[in-house]
Amino acid sequence: MFLTERSIQSDKLQFLSSSIFTEMANLKHSLIAQGRDIIDLGIGSPDLPPPAHVQQALIDAVLRPNAFGYAHQQGFPTLRQAFADWYGNRFDGVAALDPMKEVLVLMGSQDGLSHLPAALLNPGDVALLPDPAYPVYEAGVYLASGEIARMPLLADNGFLPDFNAIPEETRRRAKFMLLAYPGNPVPAMADEAFFKKAIRFCKENEIILVHDLAYSELTFDDYRPLSILQVEGAREIAVEFHSMSKSFSMAGSRIGFLVGNEKVVGALAMLKSNIDYGVFGPVQHAATVALTGDQSYLKEMAKTYEARRDALVDGLAEIGWTVDKPAATMFVWAKLPYEVDTREFAFRLMREAGVGVIPGEAFGEQGRGYVRIALVQPVERLQEVVRRIKESGILEG
Template structure:
């Protein structure tokens, strides 16, 4: 049998860390087990009926089954521009400063391909959403990760990196509300980012996937709302979260027209655009469902409170997020010292039928944390907490039965 030598860009990718968990979820569900899925941020609520109705209507029009434009139909791009002006006060030219993507993840990956090459370096916040690192790697670029927890220190670390690294980094990738850690920022943070970008010649990509999901009166700011931002970067948004249209794969990239044009060039070679009926339905969603998007945040806030309250009653110390679809939960002692984050997550799945994302799947800085999504309803979240509590009790009893005594350091 001949050996097939794949491209180096593929061999640079590490093994998929969530593969073990996904396989166990599949095996358990095949065996009839009821697995509570808190791992993936995959919305379980449906889009609005009027949006689904418009999709069905548009799908019956024969004209919508032709190839579409790879950058999106004009009316949808205009609607995106209208939302930016209404919500953030940002004026965008829908012809040159807005492009439609097949989900923001596709757009981000192709933007990396358009902007990066061998020898180029990107700064990425850590812990990181995997595509922020591997989208750069697939474009043959290098990555420097900087801790995201303290926003002021993150800014100073960016400046220090640009001052000391030669050649200087070419790209700065941002993600607020942050996935996975749920760190948030105010507009002043982006003002400083623009200053740094202009000083050091950085291009900026803002991943604004959780723009529509926020709690307790917090309003996530847009990078593009900072003065001069459009001179140095772009922002990706999506209809997956607040609009419950994840499987529809509708994303947008807005901002610097040269970067938009570069992305359009790549997309022109790779795809023929999104199914036009979906784009028409997306126009209806953007135009008429603002109230439903706000209500969805209220639903997520209720789920957040249910999960965090349950974890607190269990003796954990939850990080209560102000935005996003996840709780970034530190694993308490003695479990943190007893086993790796992956092993802890596998134990919850194997013995408790609760699937979570191990923090180590988001880079070394995620070790010791779990990412727990808010996609299940409140009753299911309460059930998940009960299962976790019982699972840990049974594991503790097993250790005790084996004569393993926990020391003050938390190690058996």
């Protein structure tokens, strides 16, 4: 008997397929094969290199005789201390983190986001997730046999969830809530008053609060996002993810952190100790150098993306497509210029203008009517994007 897809795959995998991403990638490759020049603004992969001294630190560490042995599973103590110190310096009012209990090194924040549900959820437990949201949030919950209750993020409410709209039964079954400000795909902002409200809601309902702060350093116009750990009472109930992928352009190096409530950090640490051997040692060394060295790169990197944002958003406005300017992240969450099927618009944009974006529905039902545009090309290429869109006539319907 031949193996079939049904006989091989776990039922859970049906929730993980991302057909939109696959379809967009297939169309891009088919057009490239025809000789087309496609400007891909779909995937948010940083195109800038890390600081030169961080690159050199990685090179030096790789050449050490013991570089290729197993690494410390929960992160080198020196790196955990470096991150605790960096966090305290970066976010005013955050009490000193215990590097051994409240800091965990991860293979990128996605590693932690995908595994945390398995460390927290039992079958039947509910995770409160934003909609739209980064797809790995849902994937981790499905793999942990948990259930999802979606919190709509609507423009009319500043893309903040309405906690009062969460049914009592859902609150009773909820184990954790996940927030991301500024987030992906929606680069919305949240203030201290909102975080206080979230902390109060989670305490009243005995829900763990998880905050994804991957974009804390990729901010514009003097905007400085809050760490949830800056808010009174957060340490009792909250944890926060941070990624060096965006802060220091170390995406391929795969290194990130979870910080906060030691019981939640400990739960993920226990799970991780059973499934991997930690981040490659030279990468940990390079990350330590990044955190303890010259921090001027962060401002320079943010200025580069700010210039890209302005080139794209101002250019689109000049040709008749007005979209909100994000105050942070490498993404523009662009409302479509007229009523149209989101997928149809994205496919037309690639075919007729040679520009790749992601339809908003790839991130949830509330993403319909939007596309996510990644600022991962130089200013000159983004100006070319504007020119192509104008000449394609797609804005005319």
